[in-house]
Amino acid sequence: MNEKFQKLGFYPADILLPKDADMTKWAVVACDQFTSQPEYWQAVEETVGDAPSTLWLILPEAKLNDPDVDAHIADINGAMNRYLAEGVFQTLPGSLFYIERTQSDGKVRHGLIGMVDLDQYDFTPGSGALIRATEGTVLSRIPPRVRVRQDAPVELPHVMLLIDDPDRTVIEPLTAASGEMEQLYDFDLQQGGGHLKGWKLTDAQMDAVADALAAMCTPEAMEKKYGLKDAAPLLFAVGDGNHSLATAKQCYENLKKVTPEDQWADLPARYALVEVVNNHDDALQFEPIHRVLFGVEPEQVLEAMKAAYPGAHEGEGEGHTIAYTYAGHTGTITVPNPRMQLAVGTLQTFLDAYLKEHGGEVDYIHGDEVTDELGSKSGNIGFKLPAMGKEQLFKTVMADGVLPRKTFSMGHAQDKRYYVEARKIK
Numbered sequence: 342m343n344e345k346f347q348k349l350g351f352y353p354a355d356i357l358l359p360k361d362a363d364m365t366k367w368a369v370v371a372c373d374q375f376t377s378q379p380e381y382w383q384a385v386e387e388t389v390g391d392a393p394s395t396l397w398l399i400l401p402e403a404k405l406n407d408p409d410v411d412a413h414i415a416d417i418n419g420a421m422n423r424y425l426a427e428g429v430f431q432t433l434p435g436s437l438f439y440i441e442r443t444q445s446d447g448k449v450r451h452g453l454i455g456m457v458d459l460d461q462y463d464f465t466p467g468s469g470a471l472i473r474a475t476e477g478t479v480l481s482r483i484p485p486r487v488r489v490r491q492d493a494p495v496e497l498p499h500v501m502l503l504i505d506d507p508d509r510t511v512i513e514p515l516t517a518a519s520g521e522m523e524q525l526y527d528f529d530l531q532q533g534g535g536h537l538k539g540w541k542l543t544d545a546q547m548d549a550v551a552d553a554l555a556a557m558c559t560p561e562a563m564e565k566k567y568g569l570k571d572a573a574p575l576l577f578a579v580g581d582g583n584h585s586l587a588t589a590k591q592c593y594e595n596l597k598k599v600t601p602e603d604q605w606a607d608l609p610a611r612y613a614l615v616e617v618v619n620n621h622d623d624a625l626q627f628e629p630i631h632r633v634l635f636g637v638e639p640e641q642v643l644e645a646m647k648a649a650y651p652g653a654h655e656g657e658g659e660g661h662t663i664a665y666t667y668a669g670h671t672g673t674i675t676v677p678n679p680r681m682q683l684a685v686g687t688l689q690t691f692l693d694a695y696l697k698e699h700g701g702e703v704d705y706i707h708g709d710e711v712t713d714e715l716g717s718k719s720g721n722i723g724f725k726l727p728a729m730g731k732e733q734l735f736k737t738v739m740a741d742g743v744l745p746r747k748t749f750s751m752g753h754a755q756d757k758r759y760y761v762e763a764r765k766i767k
Contacts, residue, residue: 345551349558349576350461350471353437353547354614356454357430357495357763359393364528366392368537368759371499371582372399375754377633377704377715379403381532388531393429395497395760400489414489421494430763437547439515439522440616443536444756448624451512453550454539454762456612457502457577459593460605462586466742469573471558472502475580475738477746478587486588487595494767496589497760498614500582501751505566505575505735506619510553513619515546522546526761533755567739578738580618580751581758589613614764618751620731627734627749629685629726630705631712632692637701639667639722643674645699649691650676661687664725666716682737685726686745692724705747707754 346352359367366389375381382401389396397420400413407413424430438454457472464474490496504511515522522540529536542550556562557576564570579586593610605611618625634642643665647653653676660677661684681687692703706712709725716723729749737744751757 345548345555349551349554350458351554351577351617352456352458352612353435354454354456354612354764355432355434356436356438356614357432357765358525358761359429360431362393362429364526364761365531366390366394368528368530368534368761369394369396369399370530370532370534370755370759371757373402373499373582373584374707374757376401376403377706378711384532393424395763398424398495398497398763399760405485410485411488414492417489418492418494425494425765433525433541437542437550438525438539438762439512439519439542439546440537440539441516441519442624442756444624445533445535445753446756450618450622450624450752450756451516452501453512453515453617454498454614455617456614456764457586459590459611459613462590464579464583464587464590464743468742471574472577473575473579473738474583474587474743475503475578475734476583476744476748478583478743479746482584483588483591486584487591490588490592490766491595494765495763496614496766497763498582498585498616499758499760500586500613500615501580501758502577502615502617503580503620503734504554504557504577504617505621506553506557507566507621509619509621510556511550511619512617512622514549514553515540515542518546530759534759535756537759537761539761567736569739572739575735575739577617578620578735580620582615586613586615609764609766612764612766614762616758620734625731626752627729627731628707628752629728630707630747630750631709631723631725632688632747633704633706633712633715633721633723634692634696635702635704635721637699637720637722639665639670641699642695642722645695646674646691649694650679650687652677662727663688665722666713666725667722668717668719671713681745682741683729683745683748685729685748688724688726689745689747707750
């Protein structure tokens with residue numbers, strides 16, 4: 342491995358790409374999107390047909406609770422082994438990729454693909470690790486995902502890590518230098534996902550990336566950005582795919598229990614493929630993640646929320662204001678003098694307690710229109726949250742630990758990472 346990366350927890354990787362696939366059919370959106378819209382995934386299946394595709398290598402979370410989920414997982418592992426055996430993949434050893442993603446709004450988001458050392462990542466609130474979760478990790482969500490990953494011979498990442506690089510020293514220099522690189526792909530993404538281009542960095546460019554990342558970890562850099570000279574440096578904050586990275590960590594920890602310690606460094610599962618994006622990228626927007634409750638009495642939910650927060654009232658006012666929609670009704674509830682920093686914390690604390698006592702289900706929804714549509718169906722209620730400013734992210738994590746779970750989303754659902762690259766983990 343390139344020695345310059347050793348203190349960064351981030352490395353070039355042996356990255357797999359398909360040799361001859363129709364890339365539009367090959368790439369599909371992150372598995373945790375459109376979970377309450379099965380028609381989206383049906384459209385993907387119709388587009389892909391029987392072509393080689395990452396669709397057959399992932400488990401959409403819409404299917405995570407299917408009664409035949411074990412058969413789905415076995416099919417996925419079988420497809421992975423078949424693709425490896427039949428030479429569907431080519432390997433680009435020791436590589437970093439620079440990518441440009443044209444979003445549905447026409448803006449271009451810039452990314453860097455490599456792998457992170459899971460020994461340098463911790464999702465425990467208040468951790469001082471180089472790579473940290475930004476939101477609370479729901480431990481109950483990890484075991485079913487472990488079942489998908491534990492026997493998989495390859496991984497496909499939808500994890501996006503953020504760096505706090507206001508001077509644009511790491512990724513942005515690659516934009517002007519893409520002509521020096523080998524172009525790998527250039528294609529339209531299906532289902533309105535925009536467009537994707539990718540290039541392989543030269544050795545000199547990889548060295549420059551390592552130097553720029555190292556400069557961000559110095560005490561001087563920490564003091565300049567956060568006023569915390571002696572704090573443990575935070576280099577990468579998980580922006581998307583928090584539970585996927587936590588699952589990779591758990592699988593690695595499970596392997597460590599049955600592997601001699603002197604062999605841990607050689608375990609392919611010690612590392613996870615990710616995309617790195619600058620939090621200051623102009624195309625990167627933080628969208629709120631809304632909530633829809635299923636199988637509840639909406640008016641009872643609203644009354645319980647007012648009872649849970651003394652002084653909570655209908656209409657807008659000072660405090661945390663949260664919009665709601667249910668069959669034939671729309672409105673807002675304001676919680677004055679909230680104890681939580683963010684409205685999402687106020688809402689989630691109430692929802693957790695309410696669902697535990699009264700039953701019902703919650704889903705986390707991207708987009709106002711979808712939330713209103715689902716919330717207006719009988720037995721449902723949708724809650725819409727305000728967006729969090731992305732400038733708050735690193736400072737909040739440094740000062741307070743993690744945010745409430747599902748606080749923010751980086752862009753709309755169709756602008757999430759699409760699976761393209763893969764990596765062997767066995």
